Amino acid sequence: MAKVAKRMAKAWDGLDREKLYTVSEAVAELKARSAVKFDETIEVSMNLGVDPRHADQMVRGVVSLPHGTGKTMRVAVFARGPKAEEATAAGADVVGAEDLMEDIQKGNMDFDRVIATPDMMAVVGRLGKVLGPKGLMPNPKLGTVTMDVKAAVEAAKAGQVEYRVEKAGIIHGGVGKASFGEEQIIENAVSFINAVIKAKPSGAKGTYVKRVAMSSSMGPGLKIDVATLEA
Numbered sequence: 001m002a003k004v005a006k007r008m009a010k011a012w013d014g015l016d017r018e019k020l021y022t023v024s025e026a027v028a029e030l031k032a033r034s035a036v037k038f039d040e041t042i043e044v045s046m047n048l049g050v051d052p053r054h055a056d057q058m059v060r061g062v063v064s065l066p067h068g069t070g071k072t073m074r075v076a077v078f079a080r081g082p083k084a085e086e087a088t089a090a091g092a093d094v095v096g097a098e099d100l101m102e103d104i105q106k107g108n109m110d111f112d113r114v115i116a117t118p119d120m121m122a123v124v125g126r127l128g129k130v131l132g133p134k135g136l137m138p139n140p141k142l143g144t145v146t147m148d149v150k151a152a153v154e155a156a157k158a159g160q161v162e163y164r165v166e167k168a169g170i171i172h173g174g175v176g177k178a179s180f181g182e183e184q185i186i187e188n189a190v191s192f193i194n195a196v197i198k199a200k201p202s203g204a205k206g207t208y209v210k211r212v213a214m215s216s217s218m219g220p221g222l223k224i225d226v227a228t229l230e231a
Contacts, residue, residue, distance in 0.1 A: 020225035023193075026214040027185045033219050034178040039070070040217040042180075044189050045172040046196055047211040049204060052165045056203030059165040062142050063195035067184040068159025070177035071112075075156045076100065078116035078124050078138070083149050087115070090153035098123060104130060111136075113156045115144045135164060163196060169210075171196055178216055189214065193229055 015029065027042070034040050050057040076094040077087035078101075087095045094100060094111055101123050114131060116124045116138040124131070124138055131137040138144040142162060146152050161173045175188040193212065200208050212229065215221035 015220060015222070019223065021214075021222050022225060022228045023189050023214070024182070024186050026222040026224060027182050027189070029222060030214060030216045030219055031178055031182060031185075034216055036218045038217075040178040040219065041070070041174045042176050042178060042185050042189070043172055043174050043215050043217075044192050045170060045213045045215070045221075046193070046209060048165060048169045048171060048196075049207045049210050050165060050169050050201060052167060052169065054203055057201050059171060059196065059199050059201055060142070060163065061195060061199045062155075062160050062162045063192055064155060065159045065161055065175060065188040065191055067176060067180060067188050069161060069174055069188075070159075070180060071174065073113060073156050073159075074111040075113045075115060075153050076111040077149060077153065078114070078120040079149055080117075080120070083117050083147070087149045087153055090150040091157050092149075092153050101127060109134075109136075113144065113162075114138050115146070115149060115152045115156070117147055117149060118145055121145060135162070161192065163192070197229070 021029070030042060048059060050059060052058050074093045075091070077084070077092040078097060079087050079095060080097050084095050096103070097120060104127055114124070114136045121138070128137060140146070143152055143155070163171050163173050165171050173192055175192050176185045197209060209226055209229065212224040212226055213221045214224060
């Protein structure tokens with residue numbers, strides 16, 4: 001049997017691993033048991049009844065959390081002329097065209113989100129093998145290929161979270177920091193969960209939301225009662 005670290009054993013002390021919690025109960029427990037020296041991320045994980053290998057069962061989208069993520073988002077924008085100036089004014093961290101493409105090809109990727117104007121996709125397309133595997137490729141369905149650069153940058157900076165189902169049917173995303181107030185984390189978590197539920201694809205059959213859990217970076221993972229989410 002694997003040895004359980006003292007810190008993790010302490011985090012689980014008094015908790016029932018099989019209990020189903022409401023979101024508010026889970027948030028209270030995770031905040032109370034945060035005992036590390038950094039501000040932990042609170043995360044929601046959802047096991048969905050989909051097979052993302054089929055196009056009509058893919059679950060992907062973005063959601064703007066009401067209280068942000070607590071993380072500083074670095075945004076790169078592919079644009080020229082007035083749109084490049086608009087991106088800079090909106091707070092983009094990196095703005096460019098072919099020069100930005102060359103930097104990325106050299107391995108300079110100090111950003112968390114990539115936005116592009118439609119006319120720049122011929123340039124961005126050359127980076128598919130670099131940006132694609134990291135989930136950074138701009139996509140019009142996610143609002144990251146747009147002429148409204150200002151709104152896209154501001155949304156990313158304000159705490160917009162992108163989610164995408166993995167091969168095993170799992171979606172996860174950070175919904176705040178342990179330093180947030182309980183209500184802030186709860187509202188963020190509910191917004192994230194509701195967005196995923198509303199994104200149910202046409203090809204999904206049977207039970208869509210199978211299991212949900214909440215955890216902190218270094219804390220326990222608590223099972224959420226799916227019935228309370230539906231209610």
